[in-house]
C-alpha cells in the first residue's frame with residue numbers, strides 16, 4: 261500500500277490565529293514558480309512572517325521556542341482559495357505533521373490527506389481552549405489520537421472529528437490512493453467505453 | 459423522486475466504491491497547465507507510470523506567461539523552465555499542448571469551453587480551483603491538487619465523496635448595470651465564503667435561464683469563492699447553441715445525437731436537493747469588495763462596515779481587513795481612489811466582457827493617475843476582439859491591450875501591483891498579496907465597474923458614469 265498507517269501524532273503545537281486563511285497567504289504565488297516542491301518549506305506564510313526586506317516580523321512561527329513544532333492550529337475555513345498543493349507541501353516541508361482547525365476548505369483538505377497530513381476538526385470552544393494552552397506554554401506536548409478521535413494535552417482531553425472515510429484511510433495506510441485507483445483498470449476502461457470516451 | 463444533474467453525471471462516471479467508503483470516479487476531461495502539473499509528471503516518472511488517457515488530457519500555459527511580450531526564452535528563467543517541462547512532458551506522453559502562438563493558447567478555463575472540449579454531462583478536473591467555471595455547461599468540474607493530477611494522469615480517475623447539492627434560484631430580472639459578476643458576488647456575500655463547503659451549487663431560475671454561456675461561466679467560476687467545490691447550470695438550448703460548430707464538438711447528425719444525450723443530464727423537474735436558496739434579482743446591485751475575501755463585499759450604494767457592530771472574531775476580521783485596505787469604518791465605498799484597473803482573468807476575460815466595456819468607453823479617457831490594462835483570456839478572444847476593433851477602442855480610451863494570460867489575477871508573471879497600490883479588478887480573488895505586492899489592495903467588481911473606476915480614478919457607479927441604456931449593455 262501507499263505508506264505507513266497514521267494512528268497517533270505527538271508533538272508541540274503552534275497557533276496561527278485567523279478565519280479564512282487562504283492558500284495565497286500560506287504560500288504566496290511568487291513561490292509557485294518551481295518544477296518541484298522541494299524548496300517550499302521556508303516560504304510558508306512568507307509575507308506574514310517577513311517584511312519586504314526579508315526581515316522577520318516576529319511571527320509566532322519564527323519564535324525560537326516554537327522551532328520544530330509539529331502541529332499547526334488555526335481557525336475556520338483554513339486553506340480556502342487556490343487549489344495549489346504547494347500550500348500543504350509547504351506546511352509539510354516546514355515540519356508540520358497535522359493541522360487542527362475549526363473547518364477546512366475541501367480541496368486543501370483533500371491535498372493534505374493524500375500527503376498523509378491529517379486535518380483535524382475541533383469545535384470553537386475546545387479549540388480556543390487548546391490554543392490558549394499552547395500559546396501559554398510552547399513546550400507543551402500533545403497527542404492527536406486518530407483512533408479514539410481525541411487530543412490529549414496536559415491533563416485535558418479534547419474531542420475531535422474527522423471524515424470517517426479519511427480516518428479509515430489513515431488507519432489502514434490508504435490515504436495515498438494511487439495504488440488503489442490503478443487496481444481497477446478494467447472497470448475504468450469499461451466506463452470510458454460505455455460513455456464513448458474511448 | 460427524480461435526479462439532479464450532479465447525481466446523473468456521478469452515476470454515469472462512477473467506477474466503484476472503495477473499501478474506505480469513498481468512490482472512484484472517471485474523469486471525462488483533464489486539463490493541465492504549467493503551475494500544478496509538471497510536478498505530477500515527476501511523480502509519475504518516479505513510479506514508472508504512463509499517462510492512461512492522453513486523448514482525454516489537454517494542456518496549455520496561462521499563469522506565468524507575460525502579457526507584454528511572449529518571445530522565448532522568457533526573461534524569467536524559472537517561468538521558461540516551467541513551460542519547457544510541460545512542453546516536453548506533454549510531447550513524451552502524447553498530450554495535446556496549446557502552446558503560446560498556437561492560436562489556441564489561453565487561460566485554461568477560457569480555452570476548454572471555446573474549443574468545445576467542455577461538454578454537458580462531463581466530469582472535468584484541473585489543478586486549478588476555478589475549474590468550477592466549466593460547470594456552466596452542466597458538468598461536474600473540480601479543482602484538484604497536484605497529487606490528484608498525478609492520480610488522474612495515471613488512472614483517469616479520482617477518489618471522491620459525493621457532494622450535497624444546493625439549488626440556488628435567482629428569480630426576476632436584473633436591473634440595468636447589474637451583471638453576472640454582481641450576481642456571483644452577491645451570492646457569496648449572502649451565503650458566506652464557506653457557506654458552500656460540502657456542496658455543489660446548482661444555479662437556476664429566470665436570471666440564469668436568460669444568461670449567455672459566458673455569463674453563466676462567470677457565475678460558476680466563483681462558486682469556489684463561496685466554498686462550493688463546484689457549481690453548475692443545467693444544459694439548455696443556450697448551451698447547445700453555444701456549442702454548435704465549435705472545433706471539438708461533433709457535427710451533423712452526431713451533433714443532434716449529442717444534444718439528446720446532453721439534454722438528458724439536466725436535473726429532473728422533481729429532482730431532490732439537499733438545500734434550496736432563493737435569491738431575488740431585485741436585491742442585487744452592482745457589488746464591489748471592500749475587504750480581503752470575496753465575501754467582504756457591499757453594494758456600490760453602500761458603505762464599508764463598522765467593526766463595532768460586530769463582536770468576537772468577526773469584529774477582529776473586519777478590523778484587520780480595514781487596516782490592510784486602509785479604509786475607515788462607515789466610509790462610502792464609492793470614491794475610493796484607485797491606481798490600477800484590470801479587466802481580464804478566467805472570470806471576466808471573454809469576448810462579451812470586452813464588448814460590454816467597449817460599448818461604453820468609447821469617447822472617454824482613463825484618469826491620468828490610473829494604469830489600465832485589458833487582457834484577453836485567450837488567443838481566440840484576442841483574435842475576435844481585434845477583428846471587431848475592440849483593442850482600438852480600449853487603446854483610445856487609455857487602456858493597454860495585452861497578450862492573453864492570467865496576468866494580474868495572480869502574481870506569477872510580470873503584471874503586479876507595486877507597494878500598496880489599489881486595483882479595481884475584474885478577477886476573482888482579493889486575498890492579501892494576491893496581485894503580487896504583499897501590501898497591494900484589490901477591489902473586485904464587474905468589467906463595466908472596473909471601466910467606470912478607471913475613467914473616474916476612483917470606485918464609481920457604472921450606472922452614473924456611462925449611458926448604459928444608450929449603449930445597450
Ligand code: SF4
Pocket residue numbers: 520521565566567586588803804805863864867868885886
Ligand atoms: S485567471 Fe486567475 S483564477 Fe483564473 S486560472 Fe488564471 S490565475 Fe487562476
